[in-house]
Every structure is written in structure tokens, then in C-alpha cells.
Amino acid sequence: xxxxxxxxxxxxxxxxxxxxxxxxxxxxxxxxxxxxxxxxxxxxxxxxxxxxxxxxxxxxxxxxxxxxxxxxxxxxxxxxxxxxxxxxxxxxxxxxxxxxxxxxxxxxxxxxxxxxxxxxxxxxxxxxxxxxxxxxxxxxxxxxxxxxxxxxxxxxxxxxxxxxxxxxxxxxxxxxxxxxx
Numbered sequence: 001x002x003x004x005x006x007x008x009x010x011x012x013x014x015x016x017x018x019x020x021x022x023x024x025x026x027x028x029x030x031x032x033x034x035x036x037x038x039x040x041x042x043x044x045x046x047x048x049x050x051x052x053x054x055x056x057x058x059x060x061x062x063x064x065x066x067x068x069x070x071x072x073x074x075x076x077x078x079x080x081x082x083x084x085x086x087x088x089x090x091x092x093x094x095x096x097x098x099x100x101x102x103x104x105x106x107x108x109x110x111x112x113x114x115x116x117x118x119x120x121x122x123x124x125x126x127x128x129x130x131x132x133x134x135x136x137x138x139x140x141x142x143x144x145x146x147x148x149x150x151x152x153x154x155x156x157x158x159x160x161x162x163x164x165x166x167x168x169x170x171x172x173x174x175x176x177x178x179x180x181x
Contacts, residue, residue, distance in 0.1 A: 030128050031074055033121035038067040041114055044107060052107075059111045067118060 041064045045052070052060070 026128050030121070030125040031071065033117070033124060034067050034071050034074070037114055037118050037121060038064060038071065040117075041067065044110055044114075048107065056107045056111065060107070060114075063111070063114050063118065070122075 041060055045057070045060050045064070048056070
């Protein structure tokens with residue numbers, strides 16, 4: 001009996017630590033994606049420092065600012081169930097950097113790649129920190145399918161009932177006519 005009394009708090013503590021470490025792992029994986037975008041952006045700025053055209057520099061600076069703000073506001077946005085709204089309000093001040101059309105001059109491919117990796121990190125963070133989203137989508141799809149099947153079944157049953165009522169009314173008419181004759 002004392003074995004179970006001692007083992008129960010140990011198991012509860014181990015379960016808590018597992019859940020806590022899993023949450024930290026999710027946090028680190030998503031935050032790493034944003035930090036990687038910022039590191040690559042800063043590396044491009046350092047690598048081409050004086051050779052950068054004004055368009056390239058402004059595009060890279062914009063990416064660095066957005067990822068910096070995202071990383072700064074990350075702790076605020078990640079813990080809420082519907083965090084995408086907070087994420088968008090934090091990013092909205094940069095007017096949707098992942099869809100910007102200023103591609104730069106010389107580093108066009110690198111800038112587009114950085115914007116795509118930022119958008120990928122943003123989508124990944126949304127799916128990571130919105131719990132039960134996939135389950136909710138699947139359950140809504142299944143319930144809609146069941147509702148459609150039920151509606152088809154009810155419509156089919158109505159048609160069958162109508163046919164049966166027509167047959168019954170026909171039989172009653174025939175019976176009355178036979179009684180009158």
C-alpha cells in the first residue's frame with residue numbers, strides 16, 4: 001500500500017514533466033523557424049552589405065523587422081486557443097509582409113525564399129498552437145456528411161410514404177367504387 005502512495009505522486013509528477021517538455025518542444029520548434037528566417041536575412045545583409053541596392057536593402061530590412069516583431073510578440077500569441085487573430089494583429093502593422101510585391105533587384109530569389117519561409121513558419125505556428133483544429137475540421141466534415149445522408153434518407157422516406165399513401169387512397173377509391181356497383 002505504501003508503494004502505491006509513494007508511486008502515485010511520482011507518476012503524476014512524471015506526467016506533468018512530460019507534458020511540460022512536449023509544450024517546450026513545440027515552442028522551440030516554431031520559434032526556431034522564425035529565428036532561422038531572421039538569421040538568414042541578417043546573413044544576407046552582412047554578406048552583401050555595401051553592394052545591396054536600395055530595393056534589396058528595404059526588402060531585407062522589412063523581413064528582419066517583421067520576424068523580429070514576431071519573435072518579440074511570440075510568447076503573447078502562442079498560448080491562446082484562437083491565437084491567429086492576435087498573430088495577425090501583431091503582424092498587420094507590417095501590412096502582410098509575406099505577400100509584398102517588392103521583390104528587390106539583385107537578390108530577388110533570396111528575398112522571395114525568405115518571404116516564403118516566413119509564411120511557412122507563420123502557418124506552422126498557427127497549426128501547432130491551435131489545439132484540436134484538425135479534429136474539429138474532421139468532425140465538422142463527418143457531421144456534415146451525416147446530415148446530408150440523413151436528409152437524403154428523409155427525402156427518400158417522404159417519397160416512399162407519398163407513394164404508399166397514393167396506393168392506399170387508390171385502394172380506398174377502388175373499394176368505394178366496388179361497393180357502389
